[in-house]
Amino acid sequence: xxxxxxxxxxxxxxxxxxxxxxxxxxxxxxxxxxxxxxxxxxxxxxxxxxxxxxxxxxxxxxxxxxxxxxxxxxxxxxxxxxxxxxxxxxxxxxxxxxxxxxxxxxxxxxxxxxxxxxxxxxxxxxxxxxxxxxxxxxxxxxxxxxxxxxxxxxxxxxxxxxxxxxxxxxxxxxxxxxxxxxxxxxxxxxxxxxxxxxxxxxxxxxxxxxxxxxxxxxxxxxxxxxxxxxxxxxxxxxxxxxxxxxxxxxxxxxxxxxxxxxxxxxxxxxxxxxxxxxxxxxxxxxxxxxxxxxxxxxxxxxxxxxxxxxxxxxxxxxxxxxxxxxxxxxxxxxxxxxxxxxxxxxxxxxxxxxxxxxxxxxxxxxxxxxxxxxxxxxxxx
Amino acid sequence: xxxxxxxxxxxxxxxxxxxxxxxxxxxxxxxxxxxxxxxxxxxxxxxxxxxxxxxxxxxxxxxxxxxxxxxxxxxxxxxxxxxxxxxxxxxxxxxxxxxxxxxxxxxxxxxxxxxxxxxxxxxxxxxxxxxxxxxxxxxxxxxxxxxxxxxxxxxxxxxxxxxxxxxxxxxxxxxxxxxxxxxxxxx
Numbered sequence: 001x002x003x004x005x006x007x008x009x010x011x012x013x014x015x016x017x018x019x020x021x022x023x024x025x026x027x028x029x030x031x032x033x034x035x036x037x038x039x040x041x042x043x044x045x046x047x048x049x050x051x052x053x054x055x056x057x058x059x060x061x062x063x064x065x066x067x068x069x070x071x072x073x074x075x076x077x078x079x080x081x082x083x084x085x086x087x088x089x090x091x092x093x094x095x096x097x098x099x100x101x102x103x104x105x106x107x108x109x110x111x112x113x114x115x116x117x118x119x120x121x122x123x124x125x126x127x128x129x130x131x132x133x134x135x136x137x138x139x140x141x142x143x144x145x146x147x148x149x150x151x152x153x154x155x156x157x158x159x160x161x162x163x164x165x166x167x168x169x170x171x172x173x174x175x176x177x178x179x180x181x182x183x184x185x186x187x188x189x190x191x192x193x194x195x196x197x198x199x200x201x202x203x204x205x206x207x208x209x210x211x212x213x214x215x216x217x218x219x220x221x222x223x224x225x226x227x228x229x230x231x232x233x234x235x236x237x238x239x240x241x242x243x244x245x246x247x248x249x250x251x252x253x254x255x256x257x258x259x260x261x262x263x264x265x266x267x268x269x270x271x272x273x274x275x276x277x278x279x280x281x282x283x284x285x286x287x288x289x290x291x292x293x294x295x296x297x298x299x300x301x302x303x304x305x306x307x308x309x310x311x312x313x314x315x316x317x318x319x320x321x322x323x324x325x326x327x328x329x330x331x332x333x334x335x336x337x338x339x340x341x342x343x344x345x346x347x348x349x350x351x352x353x354x355x356x357x358x359x360x361x362x363x364x365x366x367x368x369x370x371x372x373x374x375x376x377x378x379x380x381x
Numbered sequence: 382x383x384x385x386x387x388x389x390x391x392x393x394x395x396x397x398x399x400x401x402x403x404x405x406x407x408x409x410x411x412x413x414x415x416x417x418x419x420x421x422x423x424x425x426x427x428x429x430x431x432x433x434x435x436x437x438x439x440x441x442x443x444x445x446x447x448x449x450x451x452x453x454x455x456x457x458x459x460x461x462x463x464x465x466x467x468x469x470x471x472x473x474x475x476x477x478x479x480x481x482x483x484x485x486x487x488x489x490x491x492x493x494x495x496x497x498x499x500x501x502x503x504x505x506x507x508x509x510x511x512x513x514x515x516x517x518x519x520x521x522x523x524x525x526x527x528x529x530x531x532x533x534x535x536x537x538x539x540x541x542x543x544x545x546x547x548x549x550x551x552x553x554x555x556x557x558x559x560x561x562x563x564x565x566x567x568x
Binding site: 119175179180182287291366368369 | 401404405407408413414415416417418419440441442443444446
């Protein structure tokens with residue numbers, strides 16, 4: 001395709017919808033909430049245009065349930081919310097993890113616990129994205145830093161969701177969700193879209209949760225197309241029916257975790273900027289990256305050896321990638337719009353080797369490049 | 382060049398849309414731009430602030446911290462946002478507003494934006510488009526087509542005539558000398 005494609009002005013939330021549609025999303029159920037509302041609005045307009053369905057549900061619990069239901073019929077499905085609604089989706093999100101139902105859950109984070117500051121930015125749901133639903137469960141969460149990246153990354157969210165048969169959390173924030181930027185939309189021939197691995201008849205083995213040798217997940221049978229089978233939130237055997245066997249349950253739980261843990265290289269993406277000769281790495285994710293990049297460039301212009309380490313896949317945390325950088329660094333600064341959440345992961349990985357400093361803000365205002373520069377100077381002090 | 386623009390007024394006056402249209406024109410013109418806004422939970426009447434950054438280079442930090450330009454359509458927003466301007470900033474304020482004591486009147490371009498929308502264009506709600514016309518003339522960065530395209534993308538069908546009148550009336554508020562003086566703040 002031509003490299004001279006024209007840029008269009010688009011909001012982060014709109015790019016999320018356009019990317020999702022490009023990925024094949026044809027069902028959306030949600031309950032609008034600031035700062036994610038434009039996602040519901042855009043889906044209401046766009047999905048009927050492409051033969052999809054938009055449903056405004058009575059609440060977030062029902063939205064999550066509807067998305068799971070749509071997905072098992074064979075449709076790629078998405079919901080979007082902000083922190084208060086993300087809390088409500090957790091129960092059914094866990095059901096999706098155990099029953100292995102692919103879907104994408106977008107959380108455009110806003111400030112504070114409960115209803116907090118509805119129109120202000122924050123990144124306080126980082127740990128909730130990992131541990132919000134109960135029990136040991138697999139999680140993939142991705143976080144974009146620009147409108148352009150939102151478009152590309154939501155496609156990746158759908159791809160990973162289909163490949164590993166698991167809900168993927170798309171962790172946005174008010175900064176990126178409400179920002180407008182010029183975006184060049186790639187042509188359909190430039191995108192890689194994973195189709196669902198569908199199975200109507202598994203040959204000799206007709207068990208709906210049968211995992212063939214050498215694979216991590218069962219192929220999916222679309223509900224309502226002729227084959228009856230059972231889906232449950234209880235621990236189940238390969239038939240899909242509940243089991244009381246600890247051995248069978250244990251093997252299922254282990255497989256759910258290992259399908260992620262054994263494929264980290266495929267799942268994890270990191271952006272590293274000017275780290276080769278850096279003394280200090282600034283670790284950040286999502287919308288905070290914008291201030292960090294400005295600060296890194298200013299710091300470099302002033303002769304400070306600073307670089308950036310940005311998990312794009314924020315869960316699983318890119319532990320090995322960060323570890324590989326530690327031997328050339330002198331210190332790490334974690335910058336987040338929260339009280340210190342990714343900080344805990346960075347400390348777990350790095351604190352024994354290097355000093356780990358923190359700059360956070362959670363009052364609804366944004367961290368500026370000068371805040372970061374001041375902290376960097378203090379650390380070099 | 383990193384040109385930080387702040388648009389302020391009261392919710393419902395369309396200042397966010399004005400900032401979006403300027404960003405649309407910038408994209409059409411091949412410039413880099415980032416637009417964002419801040420507002421309270423109320424839909425109408427609260428103080429409202431929107432921001433558009435223009436640059437020829439990649440824009441990282443997406444918020445305005447030291448505006449080179451301020452549009453103010455209410456006294457409250459002028460008083461509040463006059464305080465953190467860049468040293469050479471230019472302020473475009475509605476002529477009904479009093480210039481606050483801490484703002485150098487030489488930096489304020491007072492234009493009858495609201496009056497023009499109400500009396501000349503015939504609809505006070507076109508004040509934001511009048512302002513966009515004035516900004517377009519003053520900045521001199523956008524072609525006429527880019528500006529019209531920006532407006533067209535965001536207005537209801539059937540209101541084109543009205544909005545073109547608003548754009549033209551806005552541009553006519555800024556003299557060539559004023560525009561030339563204004564552009565010095567771009568460098």
